[in-house]
Amino acid sequence: MAVRPDVRLDDAPMQPVSCGTCGAVVEARKSSWDQTSIQWNDDALAACMERRASSPRPGPNGATFTGCAALRDAIREAAVRGLLDVVDDEPLKTNPDHHPDQYDTEVHA
Amino acid sequence: MTAVGDEVRHIESGPPPTRFARGWHCLGLVRDFDDGKPHQVNAFGQKLVVFAGEDGAINVLDAYCRHMGGDLSQGEVKGNEIACPFHDWRWGGDGRCKQIPYARRVPLRARTAAWPTMTQDGMLFVWNDPEGNPPTEDAVIPRIEGYDNPEWTDWVWYTTRIEGSNCREIVDNVVDMAHFFYVHFTFPTYFKNIFEGTVATQLMTGQGREDVARPQNSGNGPKSTGTTSTAAYYGPSFMIDDVTYHYSDGNDMPTTLINCHYPIDANSFVLQYGIMTKKPAGVDDEAATATARKLGDFIRIGFEQDVQIWRNKARIENPLLCEEDGPVYQLRRWYEQFYVDVADVKPEMTDRFEFEIDTTKPNEAWRHEVEQNIAKRAAASGQPV
Missing domain, CATH: 2.102.10.10 (Rieske [2Fe-2S] iron-sulphur domain)
Incomplete structure (x- = not known):
């Protein structure tokens, strides 16, 4: 049985992103500002410092490394800078707790 | 030339595998x-x-x-x-x-x-192992903390035979975010998959559908409000789900679910699931086991609905996915490692892959649907909404 590529990659492929902390290069894809897929390889995994420093969480599935925060930031930054495409064309959401009308007076006061 | 949007998309079914997973x-x-x-x-x-x-x-x-x-x-x-x-x-x-x-x-x-x-x-x-070799070193099943532990119940166990489906159908579930709403009555507010080596993980935070009656919510006790779960397949067929049920009185119930299967042949398999829960303080073994049984019976409803889907669906090698769907293709790429000789396992099958879904849009749609269902029911029973 041949392994098939994800049909969604036809229109928007994975793109390389390098981590600002350890320099690991992964392939990433963002469907939206809050949706990310990351393809690692052995070299990237070996370079990741957070992974090396991580310790198992409690529970039977605690050995799973849930993700690298530095890499997540690097991917987000690449998307903000326009170096990584975001499939969804909605603009980047601002802080949902930030209400411009409410604070405008304070800012300008 | 036909425009892409005008072409009929054809399902490629492909035969089920001729060998059984290592x-x-x-x-x-x-x-x-x-x-x-x-x-x-x-x-x-x-x-x-x-x-x-x-x-x-x-x-x-x-x-x-x-x-x-x-x-x-x-x-x-x-x-x-x-x-x-x-x-x-x-x-x-x-x-x-x-x-x-x-x-x-x-x-x-x-x-x-x-x-x-x-x-x-x-x-x-x-x-x-079709190659006849002893267990590989990376095939390790983690220990279950609650087993043989007086603070936990024993296993409550379910066995069911599924005819007319290859076992890949149930493995697909691990990435199928949206089916949890439609088939298992819970909607994921957070959903992420991680595949690495022989392990396929699903991180999920879920809320119960308020428009669906849950057996564990019968009576006057606290209502379940949602779950936080880390579930992982260790190899091709054995999943441990480390799940905490949250209740309206602020108490959490740590629970271990097993979801496992073995193939009978290419078109049938035995599905088994087991559940054990940590006994709440002051609750005796019998009552705690009864609670675990209630949870298990609710899970059974979901699996029975899965079975109904599998019995009637087509085997599909080329699923057409929207952006809000999980990584079906990458999961199958991971799953393929168990169907080839060890020497033919490729890095792409085992390399780490992460996929986190943006649940914003699905949650908007599902909240709306749940509210409508509740309103419809209230209208039908003559109660004010």
Whole structure:
């Protein structure tokens, strides 16, 4: 049985992103500002410092490394800078707790 | 030339695999096999006999006696051997014929197929490998903290036979974010998959659908409000779901769910699921087990709905996915490693892959649907909304 590529990659492929902390290069894809897929390889995994420093969480599935925060930031930054495409064309959401009308007076006061 | 949008998309079904996955498969609970009687298990396209000898070791052999083809699962356990009902040939757990009571000696080549077994945390596992090799080093099943622990209940266990479907259908579930709403009555507010090596993980935070009655919410007790779960497949067929049920009174109930299967043949499999919960303070064993049973019965409703889908659906090699769907293709790429020889496992099958879904849009749609359902029901019963 041949392994098939994800049909969604036809229109928007994975793109390389390098981590600002350890320099690991992964392939990433963002469907939206809050949706990310990351393809690692052995070299990237070996370079990741957070992974090396991580310790198992409690529970039977605690050995799973849930993700690298530095890499997540690097991917987000690449998307903000326009170096990584975001499939969804909605603009980047601002802080949902930030209400411009409410604070405008304070800012300008 | 036809515009892309005008072309009919065709389903590619493809045949199910002709071999069975390499890996540990849970056959069920030890307590259901260690009674000193032979048990017939149809798995991996064969008929097997499972029996515990006097020494307590549980053995798995091909059920057909190499002498004249008698069915060992209809035989009798004698000492540490299984005796064939046809001519009383005695087979040991290592697959060798140990004794033929009416013969001077056992013939050469009197050896049948034996499967490596493992018992762990009350469960019986059998190692399947089409290449015939012993268990690989990366095939490790983590320990269950709650087993044989007075603070937890024992397993509440369910077994069901699924006809007309290849077992890949249930494995697909691990990435299928949206089906949890439609089939299992919960909607994920957070959903992420991680595949690495032989492990496929799903991180999920879920809220119960308020428009669906839940058995564990019957009566006047606290209502369940949602779940936080880390579920992972260890190999092709055995999933541990470490899940915490949250309740309206602020109490959490740590729970361990098992979701496992073994193939009978290419088009049927046995699905098993087990549940154990940590006993809340002041709750006796019986009451805690009853709660676990209620949870299990609710989970069963979801699985029964899965089965109904599988029975009627097409096998599909080229699913058409929207952005809010999970990584079906990447999951199958991971799953493929268990269907090829060890020498043919490629890095792309085992390299780490992460996929986190943005649940914003699905949650908006589902909240709206739930509200509408509740309003409709209230209108029908004449109560104010």
